[in-house]
Amino acid sequence: MPRTSAVESPGCPPLRALSTDVLGLVKVVEGRAERGAPQVVERWGEPDPRLSVLASSLSIHNSKPILAVARKTGKIEVLDAYNGKECASTEVGECGTLGKLSDLKLESDPIVGLHLFRSSALLFCTENGNSCLRSIKISDAAMDSTPSDTPSSWRVCGSGKVACCSVDGNEKYAVYGGKGVELGVWDLETCNKMWTAKAPRRNSIGLFTPTWFTAVTFLNDEDHHKIVTGTNQHQVRLYDISAQRRPVIAFDFRESPIKVVTKDPDGHTVYIGTGSGDIANFDMRTGKSVGSFNGKCSGSIKSIARHPELPVLTSCGLDGYMRFWDVKTRQLLSAVFLKQHLTSVVIDATATRESLVNAGGEITTAGVPCDAPVGDHTNNPSSLERKPSKVKRQQHHDHEGKRIKLRRQEIAT
Amino acid sequence: MGNKRKDDADEGAKEGSKKRKVAPSMIKNKVKRSIVYAKLKHEKKVEKRKKAKAREVAEKRALELGEEPPARKIPRTIENTREFDETVCKPDDDELFVGIDADEFSPLFKREYTSKILITTSRFHSTRGPAFIAELLSVIPNAHFYKRGTYELKKIVEYARNKDFTSIIVVHTNRREPDALVIIGLPDGPTAHFKLSRLVLRKDIKKHGNPTTHYPELVLNNFTTRLGHRIGRMIASLFPQDPNFVGRRVVTFHNQRDFIFFRHHRYIFETKEIKESSSKTKTEKDEKSSSKSKTVKDKKSSQENVIVRLQECGPRFTLKLISLQHGTFDTKGGEYEWVHKPEMDTSRRRFFL
Known part of the structure; x- marks a missing residue:
């Protein structure tokens, strides 16, 4: 007998994740039921391959999540992560007033790294090594952000191609690496390079592996000394700035290049995604593998995001699926098909369990008043545990069903 | 035997007066x-x-x-009881069409330039390899064979890109038998790796025809999912987009349960008396022609009828996708769009193309 029923996936807890893709769309995926399948609830933007999103970053501004997306055209848009309204934008070319970036050719020099600071500043880095830090004015909340529009830009490297960049938890340091670009840590206050890595020694048969970093992250939120990188030669390395310039730990992982390295809030675990769709987590204290995430991931992993509180991991990649994983059991919780090649995924942790399970739609449509910040919930773990009563939940399920139907119609038209 | 019999007897008793089985x-x-x-x-x-x-x-x-x-x-087959697949393309999907318009092959389909194919081999090849390539050259118009020599594939890709080729086909031979096909789209198209099996060359096909140099028509069957669509477009990009219908050549890529069957035919219209035609077409293996002849028989009219005959020419083989890689050939640093993994084979009713 053929199996007519699909295999039940365990479903994932209520959460909200945003994905960007090559057609320039931002899709909001929300899981609203207690253990249900997440669904696409909103789609921002019109499909246009020229507006392809290259990088994105989520930050909290005035206890409101804002999302920065870097497009292929060289435009960086800052969106309100609740309703997708554009609240600020900047051009890569604008940062060229200082001279160095003025002769940018956007087609040949795409943005590879983007970081949105909590203090509403933007750091981006292009492939040829032009890095720029500038503050932006969030138009929605005009009262506090100071429009000090003095972009500071610097060159990360003379030659080679920057492939990845990352900013530490306190947002004081940034690290860059790439093809032919040794790992370098920059102090963002003075815009000076404070540390560079040294290439590993020749191996036992005297061969030298050329430098090619493809992914980088700081291991710990508090500590900027430890950096985990992935290389194109499928090697994962741990650097310790305070110890030495060569890697402290280095080990190989499978056969294909490491594309993503993402840290865990616990400060010693990293998640690694490769070019052939393997995900695994490693304990960087020992360099031992904890285990891999198996679940028919058929395309290269482009981005991994870890939920700050829930034990959930989100991954996306070239197979067009956004997948949710349980961090503890490493089981696939759910998968959402988002059609295109996805470029990045971020988790909006300000959307709490209650706000998702309850008034589903109200967050996205009405917005959140500044007096009652949603971000407070994140500091209050007890609020996460509370569940609404059964009757209430039932009502909201119905409500949610209708909403999704409406959305579908909208999308169809 | 006794114990088991008793069990059965119990069951039989439940069924009532029916004979014990x-x-x-x-x-x-x-x-x-x-x-x-x-x-x-x-x-x-x-x-x-x-x-x-x-x-x-x-x-x-x-x-x-x-x-x-x-x-x-309708008999229940593996295909019509296929597992639900959400990646199957739907006609009302705007993102799909925009995505298709933006992919690597769209300039070719918009006829901004015509296809030009480079065919080469693995480092060593002999016997059936060259014979297969000779037939491939007759199937694909504007295809050029280059000796592999000792060049690296990446160097060949670079060379072909400079020479305005639109695709590279690498025929891999193992133990004197072609066993894999790598198709590389240029300048930055994807790289598909196929397993090649059940190759029958032209001279081994009975009553085969010899193809002309007309541009063939292309038939792509059952490429339904996103991945299938992409593979279908990739295959279609190997051929010129303006078939000469006068040539009556058809090249078929038929996907069935993730296997892609390649056939190359020439069809012919014949006006014949019924008796002759029916007896002649009976010998034809092909289903199409036999069904046609049946309709002819049913009519039983005395007037002259036009029937279609199919004649197979050119090689016959089966492809199975192993991986689809983003960008040109790069086994070390490449990112895969799709790669077959053993954990996908948990159901016989799950297909990817």
């Missing part, structure tokens, strides 16, 4: 078992025949009375 597999004596089994099988056969007969009679009667004949039952 023992499953043949429960009988230990081989002779008896085979007798019982043969009997059972014969009964089934008779019953089946009876059913078929009844169905036929019902159909005939319906036809005589001018009624609608009872609906034919």
Whole structure:
């Protein structure tokens, strides 16, 4: 007998994740039921391959999540992560007033790294090594952000191609690496390079592996000394700035290049995604593998995001699926098909369990008043545990069903 | 035997007055078992025949009375009980069309330039390899064979890009038998890796034809999912987009359960007397022509009828996708769009193309 029923996936807890893709769309995926399948609830933007999103970053501004997306055209848009309204934008070319970036050719020099600071500043880095830090004015909340529009830009490297960049938890340091670009840590206050890595020694048969970093992250939120990188030669390395310039730990992982390295809030675990769709987590204290995430991931992993509180991991990649994983059991919780090649995924942790399970739609449509910040919930773990009563939940399920139907119609038209 | 018999007896008692039946597999004596089994099988056969007969009679009667004949039952196959797949392309999907317009092959389909194919081999090849390539050259218009020499594939990709080739086909040979096909889209198109099996060359096909140099028509069947669409477009990009219908050449890529069957035919229209045509087409293996001849027979009219004959020419082979890689050939640093993994093979009813 053929199996007519699909295999039940365990479903994932209520959460909200945003994905960007090559057609320039931002899709909001929300899981609203207690253990249900997440669904696409909103789609921002019109499909246009020229507006392809290259990088994105989520930050909290005035206890409101804002999302920065870097497009292929060289435009960086800052969106309100609740309703997708554009609240600020900047051009890569604008940062060229200082001279160095003025002769940018956007087609040949795409943005590879983007970081949105909590203090509403933007750091981006292009492939040829032009890095720029500038503050932006969030138009929605005009009262506090100071429009000090003095972009500071610097060159990360003379030659080679920057492939990845990352900013530490306190947002004081940034690290860059790439093809032919040794790992370098920059102090963002003075815009000076404070540390560079040294290439590993020749191996036992005297061969030298050329430098090619493809992914980088700081291991710990508090500590900027430890950096985990992935290389194109499928090697994962741990650097310790305070110890030495060569890697402290280095080990190989499978056969294909490491594309993503993402840290865990616990400060010693990293998640690694490769070019052939393997995900695994490693304990960087020992360099031992904890285990891999198996679940028919058929395309290269482009981005991994870890939920700050829930034990959930989100991954996306070239197979067009956004997948949710349980961090503890490493089981696939759910998968959402988002059609295109996805470029990045971020988790909006300000959307709490209650706000998702309850008034589903109200967050996205009405917005959140500044007096009652949603971000407070994140500091209050007890609020996460509370569940609404059964009757209430039932009502909201119905409500949610209708909403999704409406959305579908909208999308169809 | 006794214990098992008792169990069966219990079951039989539940069923009531029905004769007690023992499953043949429960009988230990081989002779008896085979007798019982043969009997059972014969009964089934008779019953089946009876059913078929009844169905036929019902159909005939319906036809005589001018009624609608009872609906034919559709057999359950692996394909029509395919697992639900959300990646199957839907016609009302705007993102799909925008994505297709933006992909690597769209300038070719918009006829901004025509296809130009470079065919090369693995480092060592002999016997069936060159023969296969010679036939491939006759199938694909504007294809050029280059000796592989000792060049790296990445160097060849670079060379071909500079020479304005639109695709590279690498025929990999193992133990004197072609066993894999790598298709690389240029300048930055994807790289697909296929397993090649069941290769039959032209000279081994009975009553084969010899193809002309006309541009062939292309038939792509059953490429339904996103991945399938992409593979289909990639295959279509190997051929020029303006077929010469005068040439009556058809190249078919038929996808069935993730296997892509390649066939190359030439068709011919014939105006013949019925008797001759029916007897001649009977010998033809092809389903299409036989069905046509049936319709001809049914008509039984004296006028001259146009029938279509198919003649197979060129090689016959089967492809199976192993991986689809983003960008040109790069095994070390490449990112895969799709790669086959063993954990995907948990169901026989799950297909990816």
